[in-house]
Amino acid sequence: MGQLTTGALDPTLTVLLWSSFAALWAGLGALPRAAKVGLPVRALGWANAGASGLMLGVAYLLLAEGLRDGMGAGAVGALLGLASVHLTHLLTGTDDLDLNALDEVDSAYGYQVVLVNTVHAAYEGIAIGVALTISIPFGISMAVALALHNVPEGMILSEILGRRGVRPFHAASLAVAANLNQVLLAVVTFAVVGAAPALLPWALGFAVGALVQLVLAELLPESYRQAGHTSIAVVALLAMGLVVALGGVAP
Numbered sequence: 047m048g049q050l051t052t053g054a055l056d057p058t059l060t061v062l063l064w065s066s067f068a069a070l071w072a073g074l075g076a077l078p079r080a081a082k083v084g085l086p087v088r089a090l091g092w093a094n095a096g097a098s099g100l101m102l103g104v105a106y107l108l109l110a111e112g113l114r115d116g117m118g119a120g121a122v123g124a125l126l127g128l129a130s131v132h133l134t135h136l137l138t139g140t141d142d143l144d145l146n147a148l149d150e151v152d153s154a155y156g157y158q159v160v161l162v163n164t165v166h167a168a169y170e171g172i173a174i175g176v177a178l179t180i181s182i183p184f185g186i187s188m189a190v191a192l193a194l195h196n197v198p199e200g201m202i203l204s205e206i207l208g209r210r211g212v213r214p215f216h217a218a219s220l221a222v223a224a225n226l227n228q229v230l231l232a233v234v235t236f237a238v239v240g241a242a243p244a245l246l247p248w249a250l251g252f253a254v255g256a257l258v259q260l261v262l263a264e265l266l267p268e269s270y271r272q273a274g275h276t277s278i279a280v281v282a283l284l285a286m287g288l289v290v291a292l293g294g295v296a297p
């Protein structure tokens with residue numbers, strides 16, 4: 047990784063590469079199903095908790111950066127991020143969708159879950175883009191954290207699609223496809239904030255508000271039922287601590 051961080055790559059190309067890297071990892075989530083490993087429901091809860099913790103770690107580090115640049119704009123940005131997640135749920139009709147209803151028979155359910163994953167990934171693209179405007183190494187460490195977190199999210203999506211008859215390779219492709227707008231939003235955010243640096247605290251706040259709202263409203267609620275409160279809290283906090291510890295070491 048070292049040579050990529052210091053090379054003379056065009057910055058936009060760097061954003062494109064690292065956000066694509068993050069999106070591709072979602073496909074690895076289909077591996078357990080491809081290997082015919084039956085996952086217990088509890089494992090899906092822990093997968094959710096791990097993904098949540100990694101997102102919270104990214105949100106924490108973005109927040110720490112944002113506090114340096116003006117709290118007011120960051121706070122308003124966070125409220126806008128939170129409202130935006132809520133609004134996209136309302137607009138897509140996925141407000142109270144249970145994202146881990148493995149045996150849901152409604153034919154619309156599979157498409158709704160892919161849609162929710164697609165919208166979810168868009169906000170993470172904003173987080174990657176804004177982190178890369180702060181500094182390329184910081185952005186890369188955030189992209190790596192979100193790449194890792196795409197694996198358990200892809201695993202849950204593959205499990206739901208698999209139980210609906212989708213083959214593992216197709217589920218992997220769908221999981222990556224659902225994350226492709228992560229790439230688009232990362233590049234757009236990087237271009238816009240790079241051109242108008244005054245937007246940085248707003249964009250940081252927006253990403254933090256959106257990430258936290260996604261964790262609290264989408265990922266965690268179902269996981270408590272799958273694996274129990276204590277183990278979910280432990281896994282989420284360990285994953286969060288890992289990102290914060292590694293992010294704190296990065297320049």
Ligand SMILES: [Zn+2]
Nearest residue numbers: 097101166199
């Ligand atoms: Zn996520």
